[in-house]
Amino acid sequence: xxxxxxxxxxxxxxxxxxxxxxxxxxxxxxxxxxxxxxxxxxxxxxxxxxxxxxxxxxxxxxxxxxxxxxxxxxxxxxxxxxxxxxxxxxxxxxxxxxxxxxxxxxxxxxxxxxxxxxxxxxxxxxxxxxxxxxxxxxxxxxxxxxxxxxxxxxxxxxxxxxxxxxxxxxxxxxxxxxxxxxxxxxxxxxxxxxxxxxxxxxx
Amino acid sequence: xxxxxxxxxxxxxxxxxxxxxxxxxxxxxxxxxxxxxxxxxxxxxxxxxxxxxxxxxxxxxxxxxxxxxxxxxxxxxxxxxxxxxxxxxxxxxxxxxxxxxxxxxxxxxxxxxxxxxxxxxxxxxxxxxxxxxxxxxxxxxxxxxxxxxxxxxxxxxxxxxxxxxxxxxxxxxxxxxxxxxxxxxxxxxxxxxxxxxxxxxxx
DNA sequence: TAAGTTTTTGCCCTTCAGTACAATGTATTT
DNA sequence: AAATACATTGTACTGAAGGGCAAAAACTTA
Numbered sequence: 001x002x003x004x005x006x007x008x009x010x011x012x013x014x015x016x017x018x019x020x021x022x023x024x025x026x027x028x029x030x031x032x033x034x035x036x037x038x039x040x041x042x043x044x045x046x047x048x049x050x051x052x053x054x055x056x057x058x059x060x061x062x063x064x065x066x067x068x069x070x071x072x073x074x075x076x077x078x079x080x081x082x083x084x085x086x087x088x089x090x091x092x093x094x095x096x097x098x099x100x101x102x103x104x105x106x107x108x109x110x111x112x113x114x115x116x117x118x119x120x121x122x123x124x125x126x127x128x129x130x131x132x133x134x135x136x137x138x139x140x141x142x143x144x145x146x147x148x149x150x151x152x153x154x155x156x157x158x159x160x161x162x163x164x165x166x167x168x169x170x171x172x173x174x175x176x177x178x179x180x181x182x183x184x185x186x187x188x189x190x191x192x193x194x195x196x197x198x199x200x201x202x203x
Numbered sequence: 204x205x206x207x208x209x210x211x212x213x214x215x216x217x218x219x220x221x222x223x224x225x226x227x228x229x230x231x232x233x234x235x236x237x238x239x240x241x242x243x244x245x246x247x248x249x250x251x252x253x254x255x256x257x258x259x260x261x262x263x264x265x266x267x268x269x270x271x272x273x274x275x276x277x278x279x280x281x282x283x284x285x286x287x288x289x290x291x292x293x294x295x296x297x298x299x300x301x302x303x304x305x306x307x308x309x310x311x312x313x314x315x316x317x318x319x320x321x322x323x324x325x326x327x328x329x330x331x332x333x334x335x336x337x338x339x340x341x342x343x344x345x346x347x348x349x350x351x352x353x354x355x356x357x358x359x360x361x362x363x364x365x366x367x368x369x370x371x372x373x374x375x376x377x378x379x380x381x382x383x384x385x386x387x388x389x390x391x392x393x394x395x396x397x398x399x400x401x402x403x404x405x406x
Numbered sequence: 407t408a409a410g411t412t413t414t415t416g417c418c419c420t421t422c423a424g425t426a427c428a429a430t431g432t433a434t435t436t
Numbered sequence: 437a438a439a440t441a442c443a444t445t446g447t448a449c450t451g452a453a454g455g456g457c458a459a460a461a462a463c464t465t466a
Contacts, residue, residue, distance in 0.1 A: 103318075106312055147442065376416085409466075410463100413460105415459080424451085434441080
């Protein structure tokens with residue numbers, strides 16, 4: 001299950017470096033994030049993105065790109081704040097743009113396998129913040145009526161995700177997502193995802 | 204820069220599986236986390252830990268182990284809550300104990316390289332929590348940004364109405380409802396009615 | 407009255423959501 | 437062993453959602 005790869009950087013030299021390190025000579029190359037959103041690229045593409053060329057990328061641009069592709073954010077001057085920003089908005093990895101070939105391959109393989117890659121420093125910050133407000137496992141009331149997978153689908157739905165995205169997220173087919181949702185709708189006596197959301201958020 | 208590896212599980216079969224998958228026939232084997240803390244192990248060792256055998260591990264035990272070693276938490280029944288708990292306390296990875304050899308190798312390589320490995324689901328939860336620390340726009344004054352008709356459409360949308368129903372309610376065509384919604388989506392930077400609802404209700 | 411803005415609509419197109427009908431595999435219970 | 441629940445996927449269909457292009461109609465302002 002190898003996904004299409006897209007290299008985004010204004011620097012041909014950097015693109016060459018990535019391509020050489022990862023054996024991606026035939027990967028599609030673009031110069032900025034806007035170009036990615038403008039043209040139709042295969043869903044679930046793996047995007048290597050040079051942050052140096054995207055100083056003015058809007059949050060909406062980032063999120064849109066991350067919804068359709070797996071975005072690996074690569075910075076030539078990594079900073080935790082920058083990394084967190086991109087991860088918040090959906091990137092699946094954040095690393096140094098000029099990482100060694102080995103590390104780059106590592107990151108690449110990880111995201112290809114559906115994982116996420118971040119350095120230790122960022123992970124610790126994330127965990128620290130998370131821990132400060134998580135005494136125990138808060139199992140919301142609604143989840144109790146649902147099976148494990150159904151709850152996972154609902155959880156993703158509450159992020160505003162589309163079926164196709166949920167499918168990717170849970171690594172199942174879109175059809176299965178629909179099956180779970182149909183079941184959930186029945187359990188809550190609603191007709192569609194919108195009414196479900198209102199029911200759960202108390203609209 | 205290969206670090207010593209320690210396998211911790213009460214199941215010899217599982218230890219064999221890990222050793223075979225990762226080529227670690229000579230790795231030190233222990234049966235529980237307490238044993239790790241009792242004896243002197245090389246600093247910075249890489250620890251593969253079967254969570255199934257550590258139901259009663261105290262938080263202090265976990266943190267102590269994680270201070271001296273890189274702990275890869277492996278669960279035979281992965282759950283986000285469990286994963287977050289271990290990551291909070293210093294683990295550098297959380298995955299399925301019986302992952303395929305490829306994935307296991309992936310995780311192993313990643314932590315060897317100094318990275319952290321978590322599944323997509325957990326990472327998203329972390330980022331979501333982190334992001335919520337920095338509220339972007341508590342949209343309580345949403346109507347102010349909209350025209351009168353646009354606000355009316357949004358109002359109906361918040362009842363969970365479909366476009367056709369909204370059209371009947373406002374006595375306009377369904378096409379007009381769509382036009383208003385398209386405009387509203389742009390103003391709020393969202394893509395569809397679901398995301399709009401989430402933005403407005405702060406779900 | 408002329409110019410500009412907002413609201414309104416139609417036609418057509420693509421994509422997504424949801425369901426009917428059907429099937430396979432696994433795990434648990436009886 | 438049989439029954440049951442859960443998870444998974446497929447094909448195919450209907451209808452809703454959303455947008456591109458274009459253009460009337462109404463309302464406001466210079």
